[in-house]
Amino acid sequence: MKRNSTKTRKAPQSKAIDPRWKVLNRPLTQSEEQLLIVPLDETYSLMDKIELKAEMNNGNEQQPGRPHIGKRLLELLLDGSKWDVKVYIGDYKFYCHLCVLQVYSPYFQRCKMEETYVIRLPTHKVTAQAFHIIYNWMLHDEPPPRKRFSNRCLLEIYSSAKFLAITELIDAVWNTLDIIKNENEAFTLLPDMNYVDMATFDFLCFSRISRFFLTLVASLEFAEMDANYVCRLLSSHSVGVNSEIEIFYSALRWLSYKWPKRRTHVPQLMGCVRFGLLSPVFLRFLQKEHSTRVMDYITKCPQVQELINKAFVYASAELYCKDPQQTLPFQLPEYVVPEQRRWLYDDKCPYHHDLKCSQRQFFTYEQFLAYLQALHETGPEYWRNLIYILEPVKCCERPSAD
Numbered sequence: 001m002k003r004n005s006t007k008t009r010k011a012p013q014s015k016a017i018d019p020r021w022k023v024l025n026r027p028l029t030q031s032e033e034q035l036l037i038v039p040l041d042e043t044y045s046l047m048d049k050i051e052l053k054a055e056m057n058n059g060n061e062q063q064p065g066r067p068h069i070g071k072r073l074l075e076l077l078l079d080g081s082k083w084d085v086k087v088y089i090g091d092y093k094f095y096c097h098l099c100v101l102q103v104y105s106p107y108f109q110r111c112k113m114e115e116t117y118v119i120r121l122p123t124h125k126v127t128a129q130a131f132h133i134i135y136n137w138m139l140h141d142e143p144p145p146r147k148r149f150s151n152r153c154l155l156e157i158y159s160s161a162k163f164l165a166i167t168e169l170i171d172a173v174w175n176t177l178d179i180i181k182n183e184n185e186a187f188t189l190l191p192d193m194n195y196v197d198m199a200t201f202d203f204l205c206f207s208r209i210s211r212f213f214l215t216l217v218a219s220l221e222f223a224e225m226d227a228n229y230v231c232r233l234l235s236s237h238s239v240g241v242n243s244e245i246e247i248f249y250s251a252l253r254w255l256s257y258k259w260p261k262r263r264t265h266v267p268q269l270m271g272c273v274r275f276g277l278l279s280p281v282f283l284r285f286l287q288k289e290h291s292t293r294v295m296d297y298i299t300k301c302p303q304v305q306e307l308i309n310k311a312f313v314y315a316s317a318e319l320y321c322k323d324p325q326q327t328l329p330f331q332l333p334e335y336v337v338p339e340q341r342r343w344l345y346d347d348k349c350p351y352h353h354d355l356k357c358s359q360r361q362f363f364t365y366e367q368f369l370a371y372l373q374a375l376h377e378t379g380p381e382y383w384r385n386l387i388y389i390l391e392p393v394k395c396c397e398r399p400s401a402d
Contacts, residue, residue, distance in 0.1 A: 088120045092128035096135060104138050105164040122163075129153060130160035134169060183212035183383060206236050210342050212383040213239040217250045218372035223257040227265050230254050234272035240344040240386065242352040243360055244277035247341070249368040256294050267303045274338035275311030279361035283312045295365075343389045348374070353395040 083095035101108040111119060121131065133149075134157065149157070154173065161169040209216065213233070216222050222230075233239065234247055241247055251269040255262050275283065286308050290296045298304055314337070346352050349371050351363035375382060387393075 085117050085119060087131070088118065089126055089128045089131055090123045094131065094135065100135075100138050104168070105166050107164045125163040126160040127156045130156040133157055134160060134164070134166065137169065183209055206232050207238045209233065209236070210238045210240040211344060211386045211388075213241065214246065214372070214386075215375050215380060215383050217253060218375040222250075223254060225254070227262070227268065231268055231272050234269065237339055238342055240342045240388070242343065242345060242349070243279075244274055244341065245279075245282055245363065246368065248273050248278070248282075249365055252294065252298070252365065253369075253372075255298070259294050260297075263297055266298055266301050270298065270301070270304045270307065273307075274341075275307045276314045276338040277341070278311060278315060280312060280315050281361040283308055283315060285362065287312075344386045345389050345393050345395070346386050347393075347395075348385075354393045355389055356392070357395050359396060 083097060085096050085098040085101070087094040087096050087101075098108065108119070130153070133153075158170065158173045161173065216233075225233075230251075234251060239247070251273060255266065255269065278286075286299050288299075290299055299308075343355060345354070351359075351367050351371070353360035
């Protein structure tokens with residue numbers, strides 16, 4: 001008897017099922033199987049297919065409001081608690097922002113910190129008061145309201161700005177120095193220059209004093225002035241005088257004020273006198289004997305005698321030719337031709353004359369002192385009446401004082 005053999009039906013092989021479908025725990029439906037046939041590309045991205053416009057904001061959409069960055073930065077810089085460097089000047093300490101210092105000062109761009117977040121400035125170059133003013137100036141968008149600083153403070157600011165190489169501040173301070181624009185006030189800065197090292201500044205200050213020079217010589221301030229300042233003043237090309245004799249007598253006045261204490265300054269002061277600009281008549285007068293102690297000491301000083309003798313040859317030759325080095329039959333000793341002063345004229349001064357007037361060659365010390373006394377009565381603004389001799393003046397045709 002044949003055994004009815006039945007063929008065993010093999011179960012259909014199912015496709016690999018995506019792990020995400022296994023969570024269903026049931027057979028897949030026909031639609032689900034269809035999804036397996038056409039799977040979704042999971043790598044598809046929009047970012048590389050969207051072309052971004054060059055201008056993100058076309059103006060049609062209103063941007064959210066925000067504070068101006070400049071205002072926010074200024075608030076941050078003015079906040080003393082956000083400092084990143086300490087600046088020491090002697091015993092004083094300043095909390096600062098290094099970026100602010102570096103923006104204005106090349107010095108801070110190249111300086112090295114001694115230790116973390118610490119910079120030390122030399123007290124003889126930068127004062128604490130000046131640095132405080134300078135740093136506040138750096139922090140403000142607009143310059144602070146004009147403040148009348150003392151002369152000394154103003155000079156300290158200028159000196160400190162020079163050391164820190166802050167060009168803008170140097171120019172700003174100089175341009176606001178109204179006091180130095182007038183001759184009769186320029187000399188008031190001199191006492192305060194002792195506190196700062198500014199050769200360039202005091203040179204410019206002395207160069208401002210021209211027509212005011214004789215008014216200054218008539219004052220107590222000149223008589224008590226430091227010897228170095230007197231020398232700088234007498235050496236200036238800008239001082240206004242009618243003749244070099246007034247320079248010599250100005251030196252004589254300063255020496256006489258505290259004689260014999262000041263006699264050690266004779267060579268120094270006489271070196272400022274341009275003896276080559278003195279007339280032969282006056283030089284001959286200096287070679288004579290003198291009855292006063294001061295004049296006798298000056299004219300017998302070996303250094304002064306040498307200056308007189310050399311100048312005498314030059315001044316005598318100048319009377320006869322414009323260029324003695326070329327036309328004289330003999331060779332002059334080695335001599336530096338002195339630079340001219342700023343020659344001026346006061347028609348109220350009895351001994352002032354035109355440059356070519358023969359009466360200009362000599363006047364006495366007593367006449368000089370009498371003129372200085374007259375300047376006391378005219379006041380500190382009288383210098384404005386003095387004129388520079390740019391054209392010939394009719395000096396000897398002046399009406400007499402009577």
